[in-house]
Amino acid sequence: MGRPRKFDEREVLATARRVFNETGFHGTSVDDLSRATGLSKGSLYGAFGDKDALFQRIFDDYCTSAGQDAAARVEGPDDEALNRLHAWLRVPDGHRGSLGCLLAKATAELAWENEAIAARSRTTYEILLDSCRRLVEQAQRAGHVDPAADAEALGGLVVTTHRGIEALAKAGVDPATLNRIADAAIDSIALRVRV
Helix, strand or coil: CCCCCCCCHHHHHHHHHHHHHHHCCCCCCHHHHHHHHCCCHHHHHHHHCCHHHHHHHHHHHHHHHHHHHHHHHHCCCHHHHHHHHHHHHCCCCCCCCCCCCHHHHHHHHHCCCCHHHHHHHHHHHHHHHHHHHHHHHHHHHCCCCCCCCCHHHHHHHHHHHHHHHHHHHHCCCCHHHHHHHHHHHHHHHCCCCCC
16 A cells, blocks of 8 residues: 655646746756655656656646636626627736746647647637637627627637737736737727727
8 A cells, every 4th residue: 555645736736837837848857846846756756657747737737727717708798708808818917927828838849749739739729719709709799799700710819819918928028018909909809899
């Protein structure tokens, strides 16, 4: 019978996620993970498998959360859908950059060489695209977006704008500029000024 674990798994996963997010998959060694989490290599391997398995676990958890958050945005009245899209794009006041999105980073670094990462990324982006399409359709029903417009393309425009805003934020572009971009993106698809 194995000994019980003497660490908080959620805390270890959060720490490992931060390390992977800071230095990327290839830039992170098992020694880096061991130092950051305080666990020996043997404990890391015993609990999570090799570095690839640990990253896959973290990435899958991240993608699951991103998909759930996107699906939750669809919930609500049609006449508030455009405002929910807008809120997703805006950067919080006082935002000073961040580690950025693990989905975007892992896709850029690993999707070309790792089919599992590519497939998980694709599935997650499809959820984001579908949620934004549905929000645009809600806004169309509410009369806030041209009902003849291509909801799928407009939803894709919102997802693409979100990814771009996130990249600019990571580069240190100030929140006021980012929020003007968010405002312009939503205003460009709206029939009338948001309320």
